[in-house]
Amino acid sequence: MLGSGAIWALGAMSGTSLDGVDTAMLRTDGETIADFGPSDYRPYSEAERAELRAVLGRWPGPGLEAALEVIQSAHIEALSGHEGAELMGFHGQTLAHDPHGRGTHQLGDGDALAQALGVPVVWDFRSNDVRLGGEGAPLAPFYHFACAKWIGADAPLAFLNLGGVGNLTWVDPRHAAPEEPGALLAFDTGPANAPLNDLMAERRGLDCDRDGALAATGQVVDGALELFLDEGYFLKMPPKSLDRDDFSLMLDLVRELDDADAAATMTAMAAAAVMRGIEHCPSPPARLLVTGGGRHNPVMMAMLAAGLDCPVEPVEAVGLDGDMLEAQAFAFLAVRAARGLPTSCPSTTGVRAAVGGGQISRP
Ligand SMILES: Nc1ncnc2c1ncn2[C@@H]1O[C@H](COP(=O)(O)OP(=O)(O)OP(=O)(O)O)[C@@H](O)[C@H]1O
Numbered sequence: 001m002l003g004s005g006a007i008w009a010l011g012a013m014s015g016t017s018l019d020g021v022d023t024a025m026l027r028t029d030g031e032t033i034a035d036f037g038p039s040d041y042r043p044y045s046e047a048e049r050a051e052l053r054a055v056l057g058r059w060p061g062p063g064l065e066a067a068l069e070v071i072q073s074a075h076i077e078a079l080s081g082h083e084g085a086e087l088m089g090f091h092g093q094t095l096a097h098d099p100h101g102r103g104t105h106q107l108g109d110g111d112a113l114a115q116a117l118g119v120p121v122v123w124d125f126r127s128n129d130v131r132l133g134g135e136g137a138p139l140a141p142f143y144h145f146a147c148a149k150w151i152g153a154d155a156p157l158a159f160l161n162l163g164g165v166g167n168l169t170w171v172d173p174r175h176a177a178p179e180e181p182g183a184l185l186a187f188d189t190g191p192a193n194a195p196l197n198d199l200m201a202e203r204r205g206l207d208c209d210r211d212g213a214l215a216a217t218g219q220v221v222d223g224a225l226e227l228f229l230d231e232g233y234f235l236k237m238p239p240k241s242l243d244r245d246d247f248s249l250m251l252d253l254v255r256e257l258d259d260a261d262a263a264a265t266m267t268a269m270a271a272a273a274v275m276r277g278i279e280h281c282p283s284p285p286a287r288l289l290v291t292g293g294g295r296h297n298p299v300m301m302a303m304l305a306a307g308l309d310c311p312v313e314p315v316e317a318v319g320l321d322g323d324m325l326e327a328q329a330f331a332f333l334a335v336r337a338a339r340g341l342p343t344s345c346p347s348t349t350g351v352r353a354a355v356g357g358g359q360i361s362r363p
């Protein structure tokens with residue numbers, strides 16, 4: 001098992017929007033952040049993305065060879081650009097997530113990666129949690145706790161990741177450790193960018209509504225928004241998690257709307273899901289710090305700010321990097337796993353007891 005000093009770890013994340021691999025170096029002992037290191041982004045080519053998209057929803061079994069090759073080669077390329085890492089955290093690509101049914105599936109082979117890179121790799125972060133009755137997601141909350149400490153927060157605050165799916169972590173930084181009861185509450189808020197990206201692909205052949213340009217010209221249609229908010233998911237008590245396409249029926253709610261109104265309404269849906277989520281927090285957060293690609297969408301950010309009673313700011317406001325926070329999180333979680341520390345607990349995933357995730361493969 002790893003000693004207790006800080007080491008340089010390298011994290012890699014390939015998120016639900018299938019845009020590419022984020023990598024980031026972090027010096028940490030798995031409890032506190034000692035230093036941030038370089039980070040990088042390796043986008044998937046169109047052909048690679050198509051290969052991955054074609055296997056979304058699939059469970060382990062035959063027929064994944066080409067997609068696995070994309071994941072392995074893109075990660076080897078992305079990770080070998082960094083030097084000096086003693087340990088790597090490899091999330092892999094979530095293809096399917098059904099924690100109370102078939103489990104959770106992140107495509108990737110940590111053994112092969114450790115052999116190729118000559119560095120120990122922690123991977124398969126979510127399975128242990130699911131085996132112990134947890135949601136297996138979100139896992140960034142233990143890192144959000146360390147971030148709250150790093151910025152010197154002294155009152156409850158919340159982190160929001162606006163990726164393909166949204167996830168929220170309420171943190172009370174007055175606790176000494178993330179697994180202490182009352183320190184954290186975390187859950188997926190609902191769809192964030194994924195359905196909006198799907199709408200843009202379907203209607204305009206574009207990756208996303210860049211800078212909210214289309215939504216800014218449309219009107220939010222209240223009827224569609226209300227139907228969306230009738231979904232039982234919003235009433236469910238956290239912890240709770242989602243698969244990328246759990247809300248794909250959202251597209252049907254805006255089917256009759258013109259492109260601009262559909263984009264505005266879907267952007268409002270993502271924001272409204274967060275507002276519903278905030279109502280589940282044990283106390284109102286002093287501020288909401290936003291990470292993930294959605295913080296670049298000014299329309300989504302303005303809707304959040306208008307609907308919440310606390311300041312809504314990108315994490316850059318406190319000196320963090322919102323494009324790399326998840327890659328850093330998996331570097332941090334790798335060190336925790338290697339030290340035998342828990343990476344999730346009942347209030348972050350609903351797992352029966354605090355548990356460490358991940359298996360470790362050595363070269
Ligand atoms: N300038 C921008 N304007 C609007 N949207 C943007 C912009 N930049 C990024 N995005 C949105 O953010 C998405 C990428 O976000 P991010 O990289 O956080 O997702 P992810 O890590 O793949 O997802 P997850 O956290 O769900 O795994 C893009 O697909 C796009 O929808």
Ligand SMILES: CC(=O)N[C@H]1[C@@H]2OC[C@@H](O2)[C@@H](O)[C@@H]1O[C@H](C)C(=O)O
Nearest residue numbers: 094097137138139140163165167326
């Ligand atoms: C199963 C899975 O991969 N879930 C992702 C996804 O993307 C955002 C949200 O849904 C979150 O629950 C999680 O990722 C982040 C990194 C997490 O585990 O914290």
